[in-house]
Amino acid sequence: MRSFVGMNSVFGSEPEVVVLEMFYQFMKNYNYLLIDRDTRLAVIVDPAWEMDKVDLAVEQAGAKLAGVLITHTHADHINLAKVVADRYKCPIWMSQAEAGFSGFEHPRLETFEETPWLVGGLSIRPLFTPGHTPGCVCYMVGNNLFTGDVLFAEGCGTCPDTAAAYEMFESLEFLKKYIKPSTKIFPGHSYGKIPGQYFSDLLYNNIYLQFKDKNTFASFRLRKGQNRAKLFDFK
Template identity: 30%
Template sequence: MSASQLVVKQIRTGGDRNFAYIAACTFTQEAMVVDASYNPAMVATVAANEGFTIRYIFSTHSHVDHTNGNAELSQLCGVPALLYGDMVPDLQRSVLDGTVLPLGKLNIQILHTPGHTPDSISLYCDNALFTGDTLFVGKVGGTYSDEDARTEYESLWQKLMVLPDATMVYPGHDYGVAPTSTLAHERQTNPFLQQKSFNDFLSLKKNWAAYKKAHGIV
């Protein structure tokens, strides 16, 4: 699959239907890895077979199912893993909101999108958006308090939904009816993004099990 000047390889790594990604500049073959998770060796092999040079390793947040491949992939590639803020173990480095990093002739923009976790980030490059556990196809990330839900709501509307409608969405898990989406499609079909207010959004979160059952959502 491709997004203009960026080629994206989506890799199923196991675990809880986890996705890893390799995204490379088509001009230079420089690549970033997003959420290597359960199968870093497979990720490294795919990159090598495609002729990509891995320049960055990102985790979209610090949950173990997104970070547990970082040390091995870092050793294989000689590149430190990057996470948001100060929750950074050994062999890893931190990035901040608004950081822009070059990827060949493209740029990667770091968007701090807390809610699911305080250190959640999304990565925006060309017209591709890697959303981790903030935005799924037809769903959003789980939260553990009303305050976290409000933070996630603000992240969705202030950081993600302001991007162009044609932006491709690459989520951290295969939880939806399709493995990828666009922001336009999510705006039109994602029940959480159709709520008119935060209170409606929160109500849907609290009643999500019943909503899924009523609407046949897996």
């Protein structure tokens, strides 16, 4: 069973969360700027596509960008990681497993396993949640979970094969066990609901949190007929 260091300890300070909508052709991503209210040190989650929005958000918040958090290395989540790290002279944080899987390299790359660390008063708690990719992580910051493509309000991320779907099932079961219902969920994409839904809402409405065994889950996640037009029709 995966461990979650310090789950019963103090969350650390609640971040100021700035939601950034990023567009590229037909796609829309959510990036998140998380700011410690006391020190104004900040981190950004999965920066992609529109650097001017990142710069403007940092400037308007009066923040100092201290790091880049990467949930996984698909292009729409790392498009600006190197640019941001070079411009703000800050580290890129990525799980050791994801870095090894993807081959991502940069002089400012810092890998981790599951030990939390601090940015100002913010406690950054990585949760290893493979399935969408072998090294996917979610980040708990305060009472907020930043999930990338692991968990959306409406569904969960795609899985390339049965083994990955089994991993995704275990990752979602892990989150169900350790995440409080009052936790706010901030995914990498939205398919109807705005970011910041309570986990209690997902537990009730998200079909991928209802399965009781990995085989039924995998069969549904990998079901036929999920062409591009219907890929995120989670029902």
